Amino acid sequence: MHFTGSDFWRFLPLVHAGVFGATAVAGRMLIARTNRHDAVSFSRGDSAHDFVARWFDQEWTRWIGVACMVVALIWVICAQATMGTAWRMGVDTRTRTELITTGPFALSRNPIYLGIRATILGQLLVVGTWPVLMIWVMSELLVQIQVRFEEEHMFRLHAQRYADYCSRVRRWI
Incomplete structure (x- = not known):
């Protein structure tokens, strides 16, 4: 497969988004390890926000x-x-x-x-x-x-x- 200059500009944002997202998630997980909490989950309180979040924590x-x-x-x-x-x-x-x-x-x-x-x-x-x-x-x-x-x-x-x-x-x- 041959990539042109325009292909580079088309794919650069996708590559950046992947690297950025992976870095952001990995960074939060490393921070969470030191703080001993789950950095990438929804919270589990009693607010309306947390009520919705509980839907994602069901088998x-x-x-x-x-x-x-x-x-x-x-x-x-x-x-x-x-x-x-x-x-x-x-x-x-x-x-x-x-x-x-x-x-x-x-x-x-x-x-x-x-x-x-x-x-x-x-x-x-x-x-x-x-x-x-x-x-x-x-x-x-x-x-x-x-x-x-x-x-x-x-x-x-x-x-x-x-x-x-x-x-x-x-x-x-």
């Missing part, structure tokens, strides 16, 4: 999260297999791809992103920490933006055929 919540992650993984693999050679990461204006409307794409216009959303939600339910909650919030925002970029591209690429597809199939499910 059944974690199992729902595991189920989300397993179903999402299978879903994404099926969606990527259905796309075949049309699969791209992001918007590729240099290559004309076919419009895929079968398999998971018959149920959702964005099944891979739907799988990503379900995966991160599952991770939040399993881990239940503030950092994972923030990752979930950020990923939701970024996925919503990216999907709109890709849908604009699909309208330019497939025009009326894509508009007809949008009228039959919802963005998510």
Whole structure:
């Protein structure tokens, strides 16, 4: 795979976010070790905030999260297999791809992103920490933006055929 200068600028923020997040979490955990408390969990008091936090500390919540992650993984693999050679990461204006409307794409216009959303939600339910909650919030925002970029591209690429597809199939499910 050959990276161009624009690829560098595209991936730099993602790499930075990963390093920054890992450093922030590792730093908090090291500080917590010296202070003898759990630095990355929700608190366990009696406030409204803590009432919500208790949902993330239930065994059944974690199992729902595991189920989300397993179903999402299978879903994404099926969606990527259905796309075949049309699969791209992001918007590729240099290559004309076919419009895929079968398999998971018959149920959702964005099944891979739907799988990503379900995966991160599952991770939040399993881990239940503030950092994972923030990752979930950020990923939701970024996925919503990216999907709109890709849908604009699909309208330019497939025009009326894509508009007809949008009228039959919802963005998510």
